[in-house]
Amino acid sequence: MAVYSTSEFKAGLKVMLDNDPCAIIENEFVKPGKGQAFSRVKIRNLKTGRVIERTFKSGESLEGADVMDVDMQYLYGDGEYRHFMKPDTFEQYQADEKIVGDAAKWLKDQDSCTVTLWNDAPLAVTPANFVELTIVETDPGVRGDTSGGGGKPAKLDTGAVVRVPLFVQIGEVIKVDTRTGEYISRVK
Amino acid sequence: MDWQPSCSIELLQLRAQTLQKIRQFFAERAVLEVETPLLCSAIGTDPNLDFFTTNYQLPPKQQTLFLQTSPEFAMKRLLATGSGSIYQICKAFRNGETGRFHNPEFTLLEWYRVGFNLSQLMDEADELIALLFARSSLQTTQRVSYQNLFQQTTGLNALVFSYQDYADYARSSGLIDAIAICKHDHVLWLDFIFSHQIQPHLGQNALCMVHGYPACMSSLARNNQDNPAITGRVELFINGVELGNGYYELSDAKEQKRRFDKEVAVRKVLQRPDVVKDERLLAALEAGLPDCSGIAIGLDRLLMLLSNSATIDEVLAFSISRA
Numbered sequence: 001m002a003v004y005s006t007s008e009f010k011a012g013l014k015v016m017l018d019n020d021p022c023a024i025i026e027n028e029f030v031k032p033g034k035g036q037a038f039s040r041v042k043i044r045n046l047k048t049g050r051v052i053e054r055t056f057k058s059g060e061s062l063e064g065a066d067v068m069d070v071d072m073q074y075l076y077g078d079g080e081y082r083h084f085m086k087p088d089t090f091e092q093y094q095a096d097e098k099i100v101g102d103a104a105k106w107l108k109d110q111d112s113c114t115v116t117l118w119n120d121a122p123l124a125v126t127p128a129n130f131v132e133l134t135i136v137e138t139d140p141g142v143r144g145d146t147s148g149g150g151g152k153p154a155k156l157d158t159g160a161v162v163r164v165p166l167f168v169q170i171g172e173v174i175k176v177d178t179r180t181g182e183y184i185s186r187v188k
Numbered sequence: 189m190d191w192q193p194s195c196s197i198e199l200l201q202l203r204a205q206t207l208q209k210i211r212q213f214f215a216e217r218a219v220l221e222v223e224t225p226l227l228c229s230a231i232g233t234d235p236n237l238d239f240f241t242t243n244y245q246l247p248p249k250q251q252t253l254f255l256q257t258s259p260e261f262a263m264k265r266l267l268a269t270g271s272g273s274i275y276q277i278c279k280a281f282r283n284g285e286t287g288r289f290h291n292p293e294f295t296l297l298e299w300y301r302v303g304f305n306l307s308q309l310m311d312e313a314d315e316l317i318a319l320l321f322a323r324s325s326l327q328t329t330q331r332v333s334y335q336n337l338f339q340q341t342t343g344l345n346a347l348v349f350s351y352q353d354y355a356d357y358a359r360s361s362g363l364i365d366a367i368a369i370c371k372h373d374h375v376l377w378l379d380f381i382f383s384h385q386i387q388p389h390l391g392q393n394a395l396c397m398v399h400g401y402p403a404c405m406s407s408l409a410r411n412n413q414d415n416p417a418i419t420g421r422v423e424l425f426i427n428g429v430e431l432g433n434g435y436y437e438l439s440d441a442k443e444q445k446r447r448f449d450k451e452v453a454v455r456k457v458l459q460r461p462d463v464v465k466d467e468r469l470l471a472a473l474e475a476g477l478p479d480c481s482g483i484a485i486g487l488d489r490l491l492m493l494l495s496n497s498a499t500i501d502e503v504l505a506f507s508i509s510r511a
Contacts, residue, residue, distance in 0.1 A: 007284070007286070028287060028288060029285070029286060029287025029288070029289075029290055030287075030383050030384075031236075031285060031287075031290060032379060032382070032383060032387075032430060033423075033430060033433045033484075033486075034234065034236065034405065034406070034407075034433065035236055035375075035379040035383075035405070036236055036375075036376055036379045036380070037236065037284075037285070038369075038379075038380070038383060040384070054364070054365055055363070055365040055366070055369065055380070055384065056365070056369075057369050058284070
């Protein structure tokens, strides 16, 4: 794997830090007029998702991490593992709940999502930005209310709970932004 | 092709107006504008500065020349000749320095005042900043000593190195990398803690002048007469941005030579490129540098602050990526 020096640290670069794969978010060159130059780096641990700040002396280097984001189709969950497939090669991957994490509540069979692979094994799963899911549980709304003010909780077929306007009913399909967990619209 | 400038036309105008005001300021004070070479046969020995070199072809000979990292040495040679107070607006070059606040080629305003001590020069710098920032209504200028600032912010004594105290502070402040990077290097610890914990908070909408730097951090400043552990060095900050550096200038040729030789030795240990120390500067100091103070201000950063720009690229016609 390639080795990257602090001057090559850029947002998105994947490197190994303390034996974990990480993604650089931000790199700031800090140098007093008279004094040592540092790189102050904001970096995300791709295993834990945690963002930390680290400092390197200018010229230090880190080993690159073999990390790739791959579009895959979510096949099914068997209770222990979730299964994914590369649509072009039909190659299958399995990931446990710890790796899938919060993405689980947005994953519907056959939907596409992004699987991050580290050394060809799943490291993290990111759902599509927008998903269309069916409401399976919600209080009956007040007829005629179209303002959407206030809203009510609704449970979706994947188990996620989102706030929806009062006029939206059980059985309807809605579009949700998975990054914020917010209701966008009804799908006709 | 990204042939267009990285700054706006308004910024070109702001730069031109700022240069005009600066020239007016010094004209009113009878400070002489000078030009000195960018190509030099000798260069500063600071182990933390990387320079550009180029080949001067003079067949059958050729000579390595340096692009200046600062006009300081040449200007001191003018001072030693009896130029009186002088200023210069010029390019300086520092290899490998690229970032939000750095471009490897940048513009400096540097001036020297014969007969001024550091506190008089600080007054003048304060006046110039007030003039240039007239419209941004800065708060009252703050003056604080490096030692007090360090003590207040970290509880540490900047002048006396205690590995245990410094390491304890790093652990309790989440500076997990400081211990591995700085080891037992006092100056490195000071740089690390200052740039991470102190500098970002200096001069909130105000000019902050930090003076009395530890002697170990100032290779061209005169030692303080009452306290040899500190020097006549000042740094200027606004909104956490380092804007300038000034000295009560060292005029003792022997002491200067000793400091150069020490830095040359440090460069050897760190395996940095060889330098040619400036014998002409030493000869000028030997001949006699008048009592003076001098300061350099980064004009590009000044423009960043005047225009609230987030990056130095936004104030440069063509930053290094488009040069």
